[in-house]
Amino acid sequence: MYDRIKGFRDFYPGEMTARRETIDTIEDTARRYGFREIGTPALERAEMWTDKSGDEIVEELYSFEDQGGRHVTLTPELTPTVARMVVAKQQELSKPIKWFSTRPFWRYEQVQQGRQREFYQTNVDIFGSSEPEADAEILAWAADALTDLGLTGEQFEFRVSHRDILGGVLETYEEAVDVDDAIRAVDKSDKISTAEYHDLLVDAGLDYDQAAEFDDLIAGGDLEAVEEFADTERVTDAVSNLQNVLEAAEDFGAREYCTISLETARGLDYYTGVVFECFDSTGEVSRSIFGGGRYDGLIESFGGQPTPAVGVAPGHATLSLLCQRAGVWPEEEVTTDYYVLQVGDTRTEAARISRELRERGHIVETDVAGRSFGAQLDYADSINAETVVIVGEQDLENDEVTIKDMESGDQTQVPVAEFPGDLERPTYDDLA
Numbered sequence: 001m002y003d004r005i006k007g008f009r010d011f012y013p014g015e016m017t018a019r020r021e022t023i024d025t026i027e028d029t030a031r032r033y034g035f036r037e038i039g040t041p042a043l044e045r046a047e048m049w050t051d052k053s054g055d056e057i058v059e060e061l062y063s064f065e066d067q068g069g070r071h072v073t074l075t076p077e078l079t080p081t082v083a084r085m086v087v088a089k090q091q092e093l094s095k096p097i098k099w100f101s102t103r104p105f106w107r108y109e110q111v112q113q114g115r116q117r118e119f120y121q122t123n124v125d126i127f128g129s130s131e132p133e134a135d136a137e138i139l140a141w142a143a144d145a146l147t148d149l150g151l152t153g154e155q156f157e158f159r160v161s162h163r164d165i166l167g168g169v170l171e172t173y174e175e176a177v178d179v180d181d182a183i184r185a186v187d188k189s190d191k192i193s194t195a196e197y198h199d200l201l202v203d204a205g206l207d208y209d210q211a212a213e214f215d216d217l218i219a220g221g222d223l224e225a226v227e228e229f230a231d232t233e234r235v236t237d238a239v240s241n242l243q244n245v246l247e248a249a250e251d252f253g254a255r256e257y258c259t260i261s262l263e264t265a266r267g268l269d270y271y272t273g274v275v276f277e278c279f280d281s282t283g284e285v286s287r288s289i290f291g292g293g294r295y296d297g298l299i300e301s302f303g304g305q306p307t308p309a310v311g312v313a314p315g316h317a318t319l320s321l322l323c324q325r326a327g328v329w330p331e332e333e334v335t336t337d338y339y340v341l342q343v344g345d346t347r348t349e350a351a352r353i354s355r356e357l358r359e360r361g362h363i364v365e366t367d368v369a370g371r372s373f374g375a376q377l378d379y380a381d382s383i384n385a386e387t388v389v390i391v392g393e394q395d396l397e398n399d400e401v402t403i404k405d406m407e408s409g410d411q412t413q414v415p416v417a418e419f420p421g422d423l424e425r426p427t428y429d430d431l432a
Contacts, residue, residue: 030145045070049061049080061073075105095129100123102120124313126311139254139257141312159260159277161275165262168230170206181204184265197215218263223243226239246260272295273296278290289314292310336365337387339365339376341366341389386406
């Protein structure tokens, strides 16, 4: 007997039914906004990550040398891949480029609640617009996707910030502050103690008094106070951009879900502007549900023309935790519209009925295992069949079939030539 590999999951039909309904909902929302679906490879050159993050990142990758001697990896995220794709056809693509995709990714990291080594995300990105409306549309899509799933504004919130506010404030200190390290410390601040957080800020170049001052300023979330403290063009521009994005989000219907949170930093170094993270408003799901933001320098870093970009990537594991906590996760069960039950030598007529019902888009099963009447009825019940069509030899001798409603147990006979007839979805209630 082989055991499943740690960090990888099996999804049985009931679970997949709920996952499929959720995926379809968020993808349909993306299509309504004009995002176009793309497909991307599971395998990429490992240099796409090691060149940017150093060889030490290999410890977090499922990487290996293939038969051609190439250092390759299962993709741990989508952003470098879509950057490569944009660079490859940059001159041919109409701007803005609006893409989405749903697929698995792989990272060799510690398994915990909401985090597996194989995980699934839906990525939604806009390339080619630096306008605040592009950031606001990403926020609006994310809000609509969540409300389409049945969530309300009382159940989630977007914590919104701007990377240049943090970077600009840190640059005002005279000491040689490692801004990237300090921002990574901010990103960890809600997961560690205040003392540990200040230690990380000191490691990045602040002294302890400055670390406490910076912590108080950022935690306050007062944009005017931050702008006055820094008194630099970089921070003033960042505050203005954040306010413009939030104003556009108001028009797009997403502002009510947004809270200014300057402690929201996003740990990845490629973010350049507005960033945000989605959280469970109740705090029962303690970690971020998903996040996104602006990354204007990435396409150029992959050899392309300067191209502004903004995106978001809901992870399905944490999203399911939020939906389950809020009581809107779909039922994890299979459903079936019709089971066509055969008694005796009735395959030809049963197959005809099954085909005609399937042609109308219904989920239809029929016997393929030579089971008895009772076994077939039990199976129909196990797959939650709504209606059973009994095609028996005796009924056919009278040119009839029996229609049985599985919930009530009621049944009726109808002429075989008239079923399914002109009705789009004939049930017992239509025919009794």
